[in-house]
Amino acid sequence: MKNIIEIKDLRFSYPAEIDGDEPVEVLRGINLEIAEGEFVAVLGHNGSGKSTLAKHLNGILVPSSGKVLVDGIDTADENKLFELRQCAGMVFQNPDNQIVSSIVEEDVAFALENLGVPYEEMRKRVDDALRDVRMYDFRMHSPSQLSGGQKQRVAIAGIIAMRPKCIILDEPTAMLDPQGRREVMATVKRLNRDYGTTIVLITHFMDEAAACGRVVVMEKGKAILDGTPEEVFAHVELLKKMRLDVPQVTELVHELRKEGFELPADIITEEECVEALMKLFGKA
Secondary structure, eight states, rough: OOEEEEEEEEEEOOOOSSSTTOOEEEEEEEEEEETTOOOEEEOOOTTSSSHHHHHHHHSSSOOOEEEEEEETEEOGGGGGGGHHHHEEEEEEEEEGGGGSSHHHHHHHHHHHHHHHHOOOHHHHHHHHHHHHHTTGGTTTTTTGGSHHHHHHHHHHHHHTTOSSSSSEEEEETTOHHHHHHHHHHHHHHHHHHHHOOEEEEEEEEEHHHTTEEEEEEEEEEEEEEEEHHHHHTOOOHHHHHHOOOOOHHHHHHHHHHTTTOOTTTOOOOOOHHHHHHHHTOOOO
């Protein structure tokens, strides 16, 4: 399958805050390829570089060295910035920072109006996007009347109305309650499953990462682990050293294995754990 994102030896430093100090290197030689239609979680604690990486994927930041290509577009090419942001949409942590209109459907239409999309086409895209995120019935509401999860779904609708091939979400559930988190994750999963939209999810929630098809773990500006959730979460001790939790089921299995129980190391769901225990004790 074709790669939609190609990152080659990406390095990035923020300028020194005080004259005479050295620049702060945040990304240290990232190499990463993401295929069309993948659902990838980028995991790491605060300061690992994951949000800085995300901002390179739609041109908010450009590499200090190395190269980032999105659908063949060099993100450092200022002449291609408009094309890039139509291809790769970005959703941020705080939905209030992305909502600009006083009516939901007007907010979703905002970018399309700026692009000069004809009214009939714009009307269809707005309605389709709101239906996709299950917010069509709220189209005439004020965003101020919505919950945090609903606002974030409106922000996602504004992105998908642009018909991007890829959506980058930078900790979109960090400010939401559990219900809001579930709503947003269900929306993102549906976009990936039903439309094949490539999803790059920046998160520090293990349960969200476990629901993705692939997990990349970052530490000190480098990609340390890269694989399926089962493969990545099997590295329990390494993840703990990086101050990251693992799913509770994975931790339980890890402790049982240390006590001599012969269980697979790649268990990440309660169902898998129950099945493995039943087999172990001859009850399956």
